Amino acid sequence: MDHRIDPELLAVLPYLPTVDIAEPAAFRAAQRARTQPPQRPDGLLVEDRVVAGGVPVRIYTPTAAVEAAGAGGALGVLVWFHGGGFVFGDMDSTDGSCVATALEVGCVVVNVEYRLAPENPFPAGFDDAWAALRWVAEHASSIGADAGRIAVGGVSAGGGLAAALALRARDEGGPALVYQVLDTAVLDDRLDTPSMREFDATPLWSRPQAELSWRYYLAGAEANAYAAPARAEDVANLAPAYITANEFDPLRDEAIEYAVRLIRAGVPVELHHRPGTFHGSNAIPSAEVSRRALEDIRRALRAAFRVG
Template structure:
């Protein structure tokens, strides 16, 4: 493990996903402790996107933005909102120059699949329809997310392709959760890794699916046809249960004719980019912004 990250391990909370009230409170406290990003060069606005029910979003609008990113937060489909995602969504907007639409999708187990995906799809459609209001090119809209949010963004790209929905320029996927089967080497062996373990992944999928069979829109690794999808950037953490399913998905995209940039971050663990004092975390966050800027400008 990267020594800068390893130094934080004794202070990491041991929260599981059994007591969701405690887990949600813990995530809120962790997010509140992250230093505030620079908002001086952008407008930030909370909106409700019309849907059934309406979806809360927080819009980060840098000056002279070219494109937009519909961004889904992490949290195992059971935690998080636009407030806990604020430090990261704002940094993405700042570093990429893109309008970031952070989605406050409904959480499981109160709202199981497909509620979160339906919310994300409604926001994607709204962003495309309101591109002129947002000041962006409707052909320069990306989707992305971290962890569970990355899985949602991946499912969103599949659904939009299949339903001839809004045009998606790019997928920005950071350590996405893609496969409920947990059959890969990393999913089977990473039982005591920091922050995310096999048991936590199992619990998250259980809350999200509620025992129902997983469709490719819920678990994109199950999709049999990956052709015609947008280009993608996929980042993985070395000590993360999701690692091998993400790498396998990247290879399958390449074999389907989809352009992919894959970055396996050595010595990192799931969510460790939140430890901003570590040099490797700073590089991870900077790369997400740089990749998005290039994808939307090219």
């Protein structure tokens, strides 16, 4: 497999951490120790809040975009969920991405910290995500956002949460969403796609870790569509979607299959499969293929928010 990985990504493989969630608390501590302090560039207001009865969020507002909107103007808002297999990750781990998205798209970003398994199995994290989304819809004007231009998105487990939110928002008649970004999303607990069966030793995420992740998240319960969106029987009338799949990722095929199902149901979908990549590689800025992946997502968000 190594000879097929993008050369720029291959060069950083020896320096990547090993993901092992067999001991979740210990792995979280190790991850926090590796997380760099958040950078605060000019032109951005950042505020931490606790909303909806106990959900921590971090709100990023680009000042230049606010000034351009003028008096009474409001920005599109992306409600974002970090990755980590439902087991690790926090607001700090995705802070840099949220900063860049707010500045480059010209939108408000609400970075949500949801409860983690195994201490808090499904539906705890999903309930937090839903509560945060509803709070944004109900209080958009208070954060300079337009309640008519709300998108959800996330990476890995966060992408799974975003997909589940799009399903519930459709099922319950709101909040109305203009877009969903599912970046290498966790979607299917059945672990039975060709890529999931094949990739048991791939960088950063592999079938053994996926098995543990779902065991922790479901805690023996039967999955429904809000836990595993691939189980949804009806995917019509969902928000337009941007979906990514990486070649050497056990999650590859569930992303592609979900995208195809949405397309067949009449949902507008932009699907990107990137050769030579693996799970998590989209966040490696030294590789051109990774930079392009992030630029494409932000271009799509600008179009969804009608920016520029």
